[in-house]
Amino acid sequence: MTFAPGLLLHDRYAIVEQIGVGGMSEVWLAVDQVLDRRVAVKALTATLVEEPDLFAATWREARATAKLTHPHVTQIYDYGEQRFGDGTVVPYLVMELLDGRNLADRLTAGPLPWPDAVRTAAQVAAGLAAAHRMGVVHRDVKPGNVMLTPTGAKVLDFGIAALAGSRPDEGDGGWLVGTPAYAAPERLDAGPPDPAADVYALGALLYEALTGRPPLAVATWDEAEQAHRRSPSVAPPSVPGLPSGVAALVLACLFLDPDRRPRAQEVADALEAAVPATGQADPRSGDPRRPAARYARGVASAAPIPMAPPSGPRTSVGRPFPPAPPRPREAPGSNADAAASAPPS
The missing domain is CATH 1.10.510.10 (Transferase(Phosphotransferase) domain 1)
Structure with a gap:
């Protein structure tokens, strides 16, 4: 099963039209009827039985970015799972609609x-x-x-x-x-x-x-x-x-x-x-x-x-x-004051 215009998700997000498609997901324009704003809905095209790892990835994406509030990171608003009459379950993300x-x-x-x-x-x-x-x-x-x-x-x-x-x-x-x-x-x-x-x-x-x-x-x-x-x-x-x-x-x-x-x-x-x-x-x-x-x-x-x-x-x-040949030595100061990475939270 897949989404279609007219579908209402979680009694809130009204699907309008498809605006993008990838290998394993679709992106739909929707209207958040509670907050009266347009949003993007990213839905998997595979089922839980077919691609359980993708379900985990969708949940991971929601969890990874839900706490991120930054002007240069796409904002995630919600996560949900739509169950169809044949028992198919499709997870989806509700996110910021981007114009660009x-x-x-x-x-x-x-x-x-x-x-x-x-x-x-x-x-x-x-x-x-x-x-x-x-x-x-x-x-x-x-x-x-x-x-x-x-x-x-x-x-x-x-x-x-x-x-x-x-x-x-x-x-x-x-x-x-x-x-x-x-x-x-x-x-x-x-x-x-x-x-x-x-x-x-x-x-x-x-x-x-x-x-x-x-x-x-x-x-x-x-x-x-x-x-x-x-x-x-x-x-x-x-x-x-x-x-x-x-x-x-x-x-x-x-x-x-x-x-x-x-x-x-x-x-x-x-x-x-x-x-x-x-x-x-x-x-x-x-x-x-x-x-x-x-x-x-x-x-x-x-x-x-x-x-x-x-x-x-x-x-x-x-x-x-195999062992690699010796690397040329970089000149002092090339990046001496750069730290390795940010510590995990």
Whole structure:
């Protein structure tokens, strides 16, 4: 069973029309008849019998974001389960109705102007920082989960979010959730969720917003593993007018060692300071006292950074990596004052 116009959920939410569809869910425009406002209703297209894990994911998304009140995170209003006459149960989320365009759709037309890209990433970073302060790791930060609205960027879809430091998913490769092109190298291991992995994904998102392509062009987890085995290097984004400190900050987010990446709030502060409200380059962005500029001290604007696996044994997709070649030593100060991650609540 699926939703249809005219359906009334919980004697409150009147379904109007379908406004989006994904692989396992639909999004419907609805009217909250109690508060007299338009809302979005996200409903699963699978049943509990078919996809019990998706039911758990929908509940997890509701719990993960219900306590998050931030201008750059989509607000969740309610959770419910609709039972149909044949016994089918469909869970749904009632959320803020957004007016805007998906960032992934926007990037099909090419990269954003650098001030827009930097401002968007700053807003996404601020939303992630709010989640990290509550101990929530998104685990699927990518352009497809960012909506561009008249009031700024909104982070979407906490369906596979997890608590920082929690036990990884069970099963062979069960921890491999999200999108490979934006997954940090350590995500290939069955380690606990860590906010630093969201920062890596944020760096990949900003890199793509600036250049039109992600740092690693991979579509599957096996391709991601093979790419990291080849120890690829990522050159700084080459964009006319982009402050060198911002280019260096992007690379700092992509550091192999998660402990060397900045925290999401540091990224937000640095990026916000790099672009003033007018959208023009901040003449102070080259000043070493400015937040983004400090990253340029240790990451030369012309030097690509290695993305090799760390030396020593580690596992990826259930198989061991061979010892990696020694990494070049980064210059002092490249990210010395960045903390590893926000503590869980």
